[in-house]
Amino acid sequence: xxxxxxxxxxxPIGHEAEIARAAALLRRGELVVFPxxxxxxxxxxxxxxxxxxxxxxxxxxxxxxxLIIHIxxxxxxxxYAVTSETYYALAKTFMPGPLTVILxxxxxxxxxxxxxxxxxxxxxxxxxxxxxxxxxAGVPIAAPSANRSGKPSPTCAAHVIEDLDGRVSMIIDGGExxxxxxxxxxxxxGDEGTLLRPGAVTYDALCRICRRxxxxxxxxxxxxxxxxxxxxxxxxxxxxxNAALTLLDGDADRVLDYMLEQAKQPDTxxxxxxxxxxxxPAGTPLFSLGPRNDLRVQSKRLFAALRLAxxxxxxxxxxxxxxxxxxxxxxxxxxxxxxxxxxxxxx
Ligand code: AMP
Ligand code: MG
Numbered sequence: 323x324x325x326x327x328x329x330x331x332x333x334p335i336g337h338e339a340e341i342a343r344a345a346a347l348l349r350r351g352e353l354v355v356f357p358x359x360x361x362x363x364x365x366x367x368x369x370x371x372x373x374x375x376x377x378x379x380x381x382x383x384x385x386x387x388x389l390i391i392h393i394x395x396x397x398x399x400x401x402y403a404v405t406s407e408t409y410y411a412l413a414k415t416f417m418p419g420p421l422t423v424i425l426x427x428x429x430x431x432x433x434x435x436x437x438x439x440x441x442x443x444x445x446x447x448x449x450x451x452x453x454x455x456x457x458x459a460g461v462p463i464a465a466p467s468a469n470r471s472g473k474p475s476p477t478c479a480a481h482v483i484e485d486l487d488g489r490v491s492m493i494i495d496g497g498e499x500x501x502x503x504x505x506x507x508x509x510x511x512g513d514e515g516t517l518l519r520p521g522a523v524t525y526d527a528l529c530r531i532c533r534r535x536x537x538x539x540x541x542x543x544x545x546x547x548x549x550x551x552x553x554x555x556x557x558x559x560x561x562x563x564n565a566a567l568t569l570l571d572g573d574a575d576r577v578l579d580y581m582l583e584q585a586k587q588p589d590t591x592x593x594x595x596x597x598x599x600x601x602x603p604a605g606t607p608l609f610s611l612g613p614r615n616d617l618r619v620q621s622k623r624l625f626a627a628l629r630l631a632x633x634x635x636x637x638x639x640x641x642x643x644x645x646x647x648x649x650x651x652x653x654x655x656x657x658x659x660x661x662x663x664x665x666x667x668x669x
Contacts, residue, residue: 323488328479330495334454340494341451345458347491348373353380355468355482356455357496358447360420360505360521361475361625362482363392363465364490365455368402374434374464380489383471388437389464390422390445390505394457399444402431402462408513411531418448420501420522424509435464445505451496467504468493474561474625474661477502481629502622503653508535517541520652522621541656542647543664563628565591565637567662571644572669574614580669581641591634593627593642593658595620607637617650624654628661 329344331337344354351373354365364380366373368391378385391402396413399405403425412423427442436442444462447453456463467475470485479495486493506521506528513533517525520541528535570577578598584590591607595614602608609627612619631640644666645654659666 324491326487326490327492328483328495329492331451332497334450337451341454341458344455344492344494345460348455348459348463349461351376352491353377353489354455355486355490355493356452356465357449357479357494357499358392358452358465359449359500360447360503361477361499361501362468362479363447363452363463364468364486365392365463365465367459368392368435368462368464369430369432370461371432371434374432377464377466380486381466381469381471383466385434386437387466388439388443389435389466390443390507391431391435391462392452392456392465393444393446393462394453396446398446398462399425402428403442403444404428406510406512408510408515408532412508412510412528413446415531416523416527417446418453419446420448420505421445422505422507422519424507424518431462441509443507449496449500451494455494472562474628475504477622477625481626484629499622501618502625503657506653508532520656522650522653524649525652526649541652542659561625561628561657561661562663563631563640563661564635565631565640566665567593567640567642567658568665568667569642569644569658569662570669571666574643576669577643584639584641587639589636589638591631591637591640593624593631593640595643607631607634611642617645617654620645621650621654624657624661 351370366377396417422443422445424441424443431442468482476482477499501522506523507519508515515532515535517537585606593609596610611623645651647655
């Protein structure tokens with residue numbers, strides 16, 4: 323057990339001493355959790371094999387699931403990845419921001435960081451605390467989501483403390499994450515790309531920069547038994563709540579009627595919309611994701627809602643609306659589909 327120091331750092335301004343201390347820990351190979359605009363990350367020096375091993379151990383993560391390396395500026399990828407014109411075109415529009423780009427690896431990145439792959443994932447976070455910390459560390463920071471493997475990604479410091487207190491040297495509490503779902507991941511091949519994980523940078527936005535963008539099959543559907551995904555993380559069971567989650571596909575009013583019928587059972591909870599809450603009988607376990615038409619808020623609240631549902635052991639079944647696949651909806655669709663282990667019911 324480590325003694326985990328928990329620091330409140332809402333902004334790098336006025337907190338230079340704390341950032342410098344956290345950066346020194348990272349350079350020494352220790353683990354520091356920090357906020358980003360997507361979710362909290364568990365950071366370690368990406369050029370240090372021991373730090374990479376420590377990250378896998380702290381998360382309980384299989385070591386063939388590669389880590390994303392975080393840099394302060396797009397050009398800081400140069401020593402570690404073979405960049406391209408398309409990388410810089412993406413960087414110009416989306417970095418710093420919630421986009422991860424997969425490029426060929428240079429030897430400076432240990433294979434233990436890339437899960438044995440000859441490619442490396444790079445991201446330049448926009449969160450001012452993350453950016454200041456990475457710049458101060460002066461080394462690239464490997465930083466997967468700061469949850470225990472299998473749990474939803476953490477969107478506030480309380481989630482991180484729940485999962486990693488005693489397993490890391492420091493947790494920097496920078497408040498709630500802006501987006502709440504992990505970064506978009508695109509793998510580049512020349513001026514074409516494959517979308518491996520949808521996020522706040524949408525498919526349409528990527529298509530405006532790349533000549534062509536394919537959506538990896540695992541984004542929308544289940545992998546067949548034994549099938550190898552392009553992104554190793556896709557094969558793992560993710561975000562699954564303790565209760566069995568079913569997604570309801572149909573007209574919103576009919577879905578609400580179906581939910582109200584199911585609400586008669588005491589062991590059933592609902593991930594619903596704000597507008598629907600008043601329709602349910604008092605005492606129904608409700609976890610509202612936000613306003614019906616606000617995908618941004620729904621994305622931001624999903625992981626916290628799944629954790630709240632896990633805090634209610636009496637709930638055996640959960641129902642939620644199936645989100646749209648368009649625009650920002652695709653990221654929410656992809657995460658909630660995994661949480662539901664692909665269980666969809668047509669209404
Ligand atoms: P996390 O850091 O928890 O957000 O997860 C990182 C995700 O990025 C995982 O799903 C990985 O499989 C994926 N990833 C990281 N590096 C690569 C890579 N070189 N090639 C393909 N996928 C990658
Ligand atoms: Mg993760």
